[in-house]
Structure formats: C-alpha cells, structure tokens
Amino acid sequence: MRLDEIIMLYFLMVCPIVTLFTVIEKDVMKAIIKSSLQSLSLLMILVTLQAPELVLVYLSIGVGAYSILFISALMVMRRHESNERRAKTFELSTGVVLALLTFLLISAIFVYNVTGGSPSDELKDLGSTYLRIAYNSTAKEWWSKEQRVVVSILWDYRGVDTLFELVVLSTAIVASVASFKLLWSRADKIYRAELSPIPKIGLKIVAALVVVMSSALLLSKFLPGGGFQSGIALAVAPAMLMAAFSGVYERLGFTEWRLTTALVLCVTILAIVALIPIALGGAALQNQAKPWLDFKGFELSWGPLHLTASIKVFDILEAVIVASGFSLTFLFLLAPPEVTVALKEKLRWK
Amino acid sequence: MIEVLGLLGLALVVLGAILDLIAALGLVRLPDFYTRLHAATIGAIGGAAVPLVGSALIALSLEELGSVRLAIFGGSLFTSVVVTLVAPIASHAVARAAYRSGEVKPVRLLKDSLSEKRGETT
Numbered sequence: 527m528r529l530d531e532i533i534m535l536y537f538l539m540v541c542p543i544v545t546l547f548t549v550i551e552k553d554v555m556k557a558i559i560k561s562s563l564q565s566l567s568l569l570m571i572l573v574t575l576q577a578p579e580l581v582l583v584y585l586s587i588g589v590g591a592y593s594i595l596f597i598s599a600l601m602v603m604r605r606h607e608s609n610e611r612r613a614k615t616f617e618l619s620t621g622v623v624l625a626l627l628t629f630l631l632i633s634a635i636f637v638y639n640v641t642g643g644s645p646s647d648e649l650k651d652l653g654s655t656y657l658r659i660a661y662n663s664t665a666k667e668w669w670s671k672e673q674r675v676v677v678s679i680l681w682d683y684r685g686v687d688t689l690f691e692l693v694v695l696s697t698a699i700v701a702s703v704a705s706f707k708l709l710w711s712r713a714d715k716i717y718r719a720e721l722s723p724i725p726k727i728g729l730k731i732v733a734a735l736v737v738v739m740s741s742a743l744l745l746s747k748f749l750p751g752g753g754f755q756s757g758i759a760l761a762v763a764p765a766m767l768m769a770a771f772s773g774v775y776e777r778l779g780f781t782e783w784r785l786t787t788a789l790v791l792c793v794t795i796l797a798i799v800a801l802i803p804i805a806l807g808g809a810a811l812q813n814q815a816k817p818w819l820d821f822k823g824f825e826l827s828w829g830p831l832h833l834t835a836s837i838k839v840f841d842i843l844e845a846v847i848v849a850s851g852f853s854l855t856f857l858f859l860l861a862p863p864e865v866t867v868a869l870k871e872k873l874r875w876k
Numbered sequence: 877m878i879e880v881l882g883l884l885g886l887a888l889v890v891l892g893a894i895l896d897l898i899a900a901l902g903l904v905r906l907p908d909f910y911t912r913l914h915a916a917t918i919g920a921i922g923g924a925a926v927p928l929v930g931s932a933l934i935a936l937s938l939e940e941l942g943s944v945r946l947a948i949f950g951g952s953l954f955t956s957v958v959v960t961l962v963a964p965i966a967s968h969a970v971a972r973a974a975y976r977s978g979e980v981k982p983v984r985l986l987k988d989s990l991s992e993k994r995g996e997t998t
Contacts (some may be wrong), residue, residue, distance in 0.1 A: 722972055728965040735958055748947040 534574040537567045554600055562593045590626045656683070671814055672837050677752040681837045685811035688840075689800065692847060696793050699851040700786060703858060721770045729770045733763040744845055745838075753841035757848025764853040768860050782857055788850040796843045799836060813837055882937030888930030895922030909980040913967050920963035928956035 544564040551557040565588035572581045598618075649657075659668040660675045660682075672678035680688045720726070740759035743751030764780050771778060803812035808821025813836045815823035824835030895918060902915025932952035935945045974980040975990070982988060 721969055725965045725969050728961055732958060732961050732965075735954070735961075739954060739958075746947070748944060749951070 530574040534571055537570045537574075541567045541571070555597070558593055558596045558600070561596075562589050565589045565592070586626065594622055594626070666814065667817060669814060670837065671835060673747045674750065674752065676750070677837060677841060680752060681811075681840045682813050685800070685840075688844075689796070689811070692796070692844060693793065696789050696847055696851055699854055700789065703782065703786065703854055720772060726770045729766045733767055736760065736763040736766075740845070740849075744841060753844025754848055756841070757845040758852065760845060760849035761852035761856070764849075765856045768853075768856055772860060780853060780857060782854060785850045785854040785857065789847055789854065792843045792847045792850070796840060796847070799839055799843075811836075878937050878939065881933050885930040885933030885935075885937065888933065889927045892923050892927030892930060895919070895926065899923055908984055909974060910971065910982065910984075913971055917963055917967045920967075921960060925956045925959045925963070928952045928959065932956070 541564060544560055544567060548557050548560040548564060551560055565584065569581055569584055569589065572584060656675055656679055659665070660670050660678045661673055662669050670678035670682035672682065736759060740756045740763075743749055743759055744753065744756035764778075767778055768780060800811045803821045804810050806821045808816070808819045808823075812819065812821055813824060815821070824839075899915050899919030899922065902918065903912055906912045906915055929952070932949045935941065935948035935952065938945055941948070975982065
C-alpha cells in the first residue's frame, strides 16, 4: 500500500466520524469548528487525489468563507446589539471574507500561473481523441456528425452530465421563483416609470440584432458556441426590453407564467428526445448509429440543411431553457421596490 | 487591393486609439457631468466602433485565414453596429436620468429650454 493511499484511507475514515460529531454537537460554535475540520479532511482527500484546483476552491469556500459566514451569522443572532453594531459586524465579516478570497485569488496567480504564459502546444491524449473521432466520416463508429467538437463533447460524449446540469439549473430557477412568488404581490397597481421613446425604439432594434446573433451562435458552423452560449446571448434581449419598458414589460409577453411554461416544457421535450432511442433499441441520448445497437441514429435534413441530428435539437432546447430561465430571473430582479422591501422585512435584514 | 484594405483597417485602428486618448483627456479635463458624458460617447463610438470596423477590414485582408476571416469580418462589423446603436442610447438614458433626478444641477447652461417647457406644462 502506498503512502498516499494510506493517507486517503485515514481521512476517509476520519471524515464521517467528524461529520457525526458535527451533527450531534449541541453548541453551535463548536459545531462550526467541527464542520470546518470535516472540510479540512475532505481537502486532504482531494490533495491525495491530485486535484489542486479543487483544493484551492474548497479551501477558500468550504473552510474559509463558510466558517466565517456562519460565525458572523451566529454573532448577529445571539447578541442583541443595536442596529449600528450589527451592521458593523456584518461589514467586518464581509470584509474578512472578501480579503480571504482576494488573497486566495492572488496566490492562485503565483501558484498556478493563471495569467502568465500561454497554454502548452502539446495536445493531451483526451483532446486528440475527441478531435480524431468527433467529425471523422471515414470511421463512423464513434463520430457525432458535429463540426463544433465542444458541442459534440457536451451532448454526445458527456450528454448525461450536461443534462444533469440543465436540470439542476432549471430546478434552481423554478424553486427560487416559487419561493419569491410568496412575496410577490401582483405589481399592477404599483406605478413604474418607463424610459423615454429613444431607448425604447433603439433597444427594440438592438434586441432584434441580439436574436440574430444568438441564432448565429446556435446554428453557425464557424462561430464557437452552442446551446448555453446562445441562450445567455438570447437572454440579453428580454433583459434590455424589461429595463426599457419597466412599466409595461408584461405587455411585451414576458409573463412569469409563459417563461416558466417554456422552461418546464423544454426540459420535458429534452428528456423525451433523450429517451426515444431506448424505445427503438438504442441507448439513451444516442445520436448517430453504432454497430452494436439496433437504433440507426437520427437523420435530420431540412431541405439543403443537413443538421447534426439530435445534437441540434438538444442545442436549440438548451438555448430556450437557458434564455427563459435567465429572463425569469431578470423578471424577479426587476421587481418593484415595494416587493424588495417586503422581502427584506420578512428576512429581517435592513 | 487587398493590401489597401489592410492598410485602411490599420488606419482605422490607429484613429480609434487617438480618439480614445482624446476621450480620456476629455473625461479628465472637462468641467462637469454633461460635458464629460460627451467625451465618454466619443470614446464609445470613436474608440470602439471605429477600430472594430478596422479589425473587420484587417481580417478581410488576411487571405491565409481562409473562410474563418469572413466569420471574424462579420463578427467585428456586427459588434460595431451594436456599439453604434447602443452607445447613444446609453448616454441619452444616463443624461436624462441625471437631469430628471436632480442629482446633477445643470449650472453651466446658458439656456435651459427643457426646464422652461416642463415648467409650462406642469
């Protein structure tokens, strides 16, 4: 047994024990310290697994930021101070967290050479494998028929991962909107000011251009892009229009009901398209034909356009999901001040 | 012809750098908010949109890039158009907000027609 394996085993045993002690601890302050100890033992496991970037992130967030935030929250809760002192404590703890993060980011520059130097010219094995197989029409066993290799990696070779991320994103957005909804009084009665006609007309033109740009990111073979990038670009258009038409943006059709419906509908269609190959004797998320599977792959061509089968469908759906999700977030971020005040009062944080 | 395109592009990039310098000087030297906003818009249009047209022309002149140069050309031109449209809108909105909120007093104006008009109507 090698030394690093022994270290890893040791911390693997320590970690659940410390977690158990954290859970049964009655004193909250001691529980916070034990929780950071648990984070430290996880950190040691990551060190033995040779994942230095994860160690850096975990050190700053798991051990540093969480503990300081918990302790400062505890101080705010326990002591009955005047508002001024409380604000001071909050500012102090925020400052400490920011200083810690700044220190870690600066140290990252020196330790990992984040800014200096260009990436090495050598191609790693994994990268060359993807480049060799992704658009190789002479050996179609593993090819994905997609010219943009990054997109094919996202949907063909790591499809489950991307699907899971999308589900997490949309669930998080729907859940936060649902909890915000409890505080969201229908804002029709509240007066909201619009911008003057110049920004309104100008931003309408720019919004049309943004739609063109995001569809170019989605469909072009040359521009680097894909569903997520295109969706983010597309979300800029409603955000601009909501800002310009802040009084009447609901008249433009961006209601929370429609956006949520688009989000949920697209996730559902995406799941169905991912599962269709199973019904036809293939594998989930399968795109092109594989010699050992019955399903012969999606073949999509609309007139002169030869689309990359299911990857294109996934990409379009992903773009709609991301765009509607972010628009939904903007819709609630642009809530009138009365709603925000009500939220702050509920949270008792002034 | 191709060389002329490249040289024209370079000239536009250099012009953009000069305009950016003028805009920066204006931001430092001009006396109040509204005149500084004027300088900032020079920086946005002259210092961003003009060099982007230049980079589009340079990309068009580099034949060794193949068909990728068309993508760079289109992207640069598109961004230039968007900046040209958005920068005046932004400065208009900022100026309007500053005037209407009363945060910035237009003390150096010789004549304020807008306030006269608003005074008449309200």
